[in-house]
Amino acid sequence: MPSTDQPPTLSAPPPLLDVEGLSVSFGSLNILNGVSFRLAPGETLGIVGESGSGKSMTALALMRLLPRGGRVTATRLQLAGEDILSASESRLESLRGARMGMIFQEPMTALNPVLTVGEQIAETARRHLNVSRAESRNRAIEALRRVGIPSPEQRIDDYPHHMSGGMRQRVMIAMALICQPQLLIADEPTTALDVTIQAQILDLMLDLQDEYHMGIIFISHDLGVVSAFTDRVMIMYLGQVLEEATANDIFTHPRHPYTEALLASIPELEGEPTRLNAIRGTVPPIHDLPPGCRFAPRCDHMRPVCETARPMLIPVGADHSAACIRNTDYRFP
């Protein structure tokens, strides 16, 4: 996507988010393997992949909110220059909410059903902003107004289950943004919503990003939404990044066979329908990974070497990398 942001140079300030070699394991099971990326303020990174590819685990690892038993390692994990891998739990507590906010697919799991939405937003404001009870309520009303909830003075005393799915997602956004965090992590924020409501929410998120200049990590399995909403895209498969590039490049010049195949699998909205180019087979279970390239068993371009050698994510163009042997000098026998 066209952007006025310059690529990072030596003298540039640290990126908002700097992640290198992020891995997650549960016991002996590696579910995330060496994920690396940078995110600039005001930039949106899309994370795309099929179910189980590790999108949510990436988000939770960034927030240091992994489920019990999850172990995170990284060579670098920094938010605006601050190391969050070694941060204490109390420091993390204050970073979450104040510097990084998160919204999820199903707001009901994140909202407390026995508190009014106003109480929940105001509570977040009090915890992080050190404001009075009255002031926090005013801020909650303002926040609800900002996310497009009609008559917020009344709706503030509603319970979450009295609201529609779209309204609840607006409340989640109001709560995540009450402290104007620099980073917003959105995990499938519109997946449970109808398309007209999805369009409203995406529109709202774009507006708020313009206003607050926050960096957004946008997780979705919907390639259409990601292409329209993000600047850069990371394609994940079985805990690994297979391709990373600008959204425009990924969707017009994909370089990884998996990305190509995913794009060919989406039914089009126009033209004469033709048989879909479905990827054969299914995603193997994470505890039984293919030894070479993880996509090899389903890949139409597979060569014998792919079954034994694991390709690295390497540059294949300006600001574009992919993990496929096709893109190297390797001469196929």
Add this chain to the structure above:
Amino acid sequence: MTGTPDPLLSVRGLRKEFLTGSSGGLKKRRRILAVDDISFDIGVGETLGLVGESGCGKTTTGRLILRLVEPTAGSVTFDGTDILSLPPAEMRALRRRMQIVFQDPFGSLNPRMTVGELIVEPLVVHGVGDPVTRERKLRDLLDRVGLSIWQAGRFPHEMSGGQRQRVCIARALALAPALLVLDEAVSALDVSVQAQTLNLLSDLRRDLGLTYLFISHDLGVVHHISDRVAVMYLGQIVEIGARRAIFEAPAHPYTQALLNSVPSARKGRKSFFTIEGDVPSPANPPPGCRFHTRCPIAVAQCRTDPPRLRALADGREVSCHLAKAPPKGASP
């Protein structure tokens, strides 16, 4: 009219009201008009796509057609038989010819039965064939849906979502039905598996001459599989017609809004056209045109006067006071 010459399925004035809440309690019982006077035909071998946002009545329509819920009013004619007047025994026999596949392939499969048992169960229940012919039928069905015979001994929880959906399709095909109602049958699947399943459904339709009512909220999927498309809003059909007419030149403001709301990986633009507001509650639908509270072009008449479905010059039908036939070759 909604008419198709010699339809396999013909629905007229179908209506379903649900009463919710406890009777006699403090809470008032609410009347929900889930399906409100809808009519359509599906021809033999044709696929009608039914789209709309959640709660608009798609699932209820599918269930009414199979008489899994009893309609409040209207008629359903299947292959010339008025199914609503059939006595239970005859309805049971007719049900072999109309089958339904649901979204959640887990919920609709008994976890204690093997894949093989699940697939032949409809044959056993309807007393069709003997163990030998059932075994042959099982192999044929597994083969048709792209599963292997060794998978017949597996249990549903040992299979992926896409494989479970194949089991559901095989089960639905066991009694050689003429009509399949597919209710969000590919909606829970990952895109690569969804593509495989859509290809399978296309093959089955071609090879077995099946007729589909394909229910989905996913416009891309509906475009891919349907010959004709019906768009629902708050219990009513607001537009129905040939796939190309509906997708290339939608005439109803709601159809236009739906199509404009879908971001496409091939368009790649960073703005979202939207219509305002939420879908109103079906317990308290707006007077006049049901869509007027969100319609960008509504006029005074729309707030009081309910539009009726009427045919435009190109044959599609639309329920809007202002809709005009789009000029030839126009697109939204």
